[in-house]
Amino acid sequence: MQHAGTDIADRATVIVNDLMGLEGPLLPILHGIQHEFGYVPSETLPVIAEALNLSNAEVHGVVTFYHDYRNHPAGRHVLKICQAEACQSMGSDHVAAKIKQLLGIGFHETTRDGAVTLEPVYCLGLCACAPAAMLDGVPIGRLDDEALEEISAAVRL
Template sequence: MTMQPASTEITSRTAAIVQELKDLEGPLLPILHGIQEEFGHVPHDALPVIADGLNLSRAEVHGVVTFYHDFRAKPAGRHVLKLCQAEACQSMGSDAVAAKIKQLLGIGFHETTRDGSVTLEPVYCLGLCACSPSAMLDGEVIGRLDDEKIEEIVAEVRS
């Protein structure tokens, strides 16, 4: 299991990111992205630092973090598998794909395997509708998912 940084380290690293980006127009989203890139998630201890640095309430910052699905409150697995659940993919069998992957990995959406190897997330359109059903593994899109590709994906995330 990965060690998490101490609260003081989170505070100081977050303050540096806020300081670097606070003068941008609309700085909150770039700051949140920077923090997630730094820590792999947006730690709870970072929220008051962001709020103070931007003269926002903690509730405002928390609201933005929870509104956008790409921000995480806790670290993801070593791999992130996103399965498209939009209508085009559903019409081409994404529900069956999701059920099979959930069964093979032993997790549901928004969960991480016990060994920390993969986090499974739903997404609502990867822009790959002509090649549905589709997924994204660690930022790489995969189209026309079938049983063979599902087995390959599961083997890759478990290795």
């Protein structure tokens, strides 16, 4: 019987080998790993580090620096709430507090039922439609309490 960690490392090795020839391959490799697994498993860090002649700490530092990389699986839905200045000036603090209350979770958390992961994001490019969010890659602008109620209900289905 093959150990799950070995399977993860083997799958990561294929991704690393496919992408390591690129110029500046670390970010594309991390994107590939996250696409494959839905997050960047800790078992993949040594595989990446060894292939790119980096330390585990350097790879870990990049994973934790960028907000788009996760170190745990996300929920079935991912809701990103913009926290950049334009959205803040239009009420994103209220939006964040309201959606946290509706979902019963904070940023970087997933609901117990695995329905939704809530993440902050620092600009969606929807400044003219602030406050803004993105649900499963779909942008949503001009958020208000009604929209948040609808989003909360939709992700629970």
